[in-house]
Amino acid sequence: MNPSLASRTRWLLAAVALLLLATVAVLTIEAATSxxxxxxxxxxxxxxxxxxxxxxxxxxxxxxxxxxxxxxxxxxxxxxxxxxxxxxxxxxxxxxxxxxxxxxxxxxxxxxxxxxxxxxxxxxxx
Known part of the structure; x- marks a missing residue:
């Protein structure tokens, strides 16, 4: 795999993981306070x-x-x-x-x- 492609893939995976974590955090806060x-x-x-x-x-x-x-x-x-x-x-x-x-x-x-x-x-x- 191309080193720059591997780097972009890692960044993309990290961004997706961060987005999922943020979504879980928001839903958890909403469930606790709503x-x-x-x-x-x-x-x-x-x-x-x-x-x-x-x-x-x-x-x-x-x-x-x-x-x-x-x-x-x-x-x-x-x-x-x-x-x-x-x-x-x-x-x-x-x-x-x-x-x-x-x-x-x-x-x-x-x-x-x-x-x-x-x-x-x-x-x-x-």
């Missing part, structure tokens, strides 16, 4: 919820992404958030997407939809 994450996790572990009915009792929940959308009209702000998780339950791995909303002019979020499964989509998009 009220929305706490609400979503509560919905995921709810014994009467859809996660328990479809895949069983969750043993591990890993936040893998989130998004937030806000709309202000007439002085009222509405916020919708979507958190995506990998959930281990009963030895199987499943995708869970929790859609939350922030009621008009309120701080705390509330769960709107918990979609379970790799091909599931929330019924009501943000």
């Amino acid at each position: 009220q929305a994450d706490a609400e979503a996790r509560t919905a995921i572990v709810d014994p009467s919820g859809s996660v328990h009915r479809k895949i069983g009792v969750p043993s591990h929940i890993v936040l893998v992404g989130s998004s937030v959308k806000s709309l202000t009209t007439g002085g009222i702000t509405r916020t919708c958030e979507s958190n995506r998780y990998l959930v281990v339950a009963g030895g199987s791995l499943s995708w869970v997407e929790v859609t939350l909303h922030k009621p008009a002019n309120q701080w705390n979020r509330a769960v709107r939809v918990v979609a379970v499964g790799w091909s599931s989509k929330p019924r009501q998009a943000c």
Whole structure:
């Protein structure tokens, strides 16, 4: 292998590793501090919820992404958030997407939809 190509390859691998590490750090901080994450996790572990009915009792929940959308009209702000998780339950791995909303002019979020499964989509998009 060409020495300059090997050097570029090492730099590229280091950059990718750094990007992955930064992503994990950001998701870890978000999971530790986010009220929305706490609400979503509560919905995921709810014994009467859809996660328990479809895949069983969750043993591990890993936040893998989130998004937030806000709309202000007439002085009222509405916020919708979507958190995506990998959930281990009963030895199987499943995708869970929790859609939350922030009621008009309120701080705390509330769960709107918990979609379970790799091909599931929330019924009501943000």
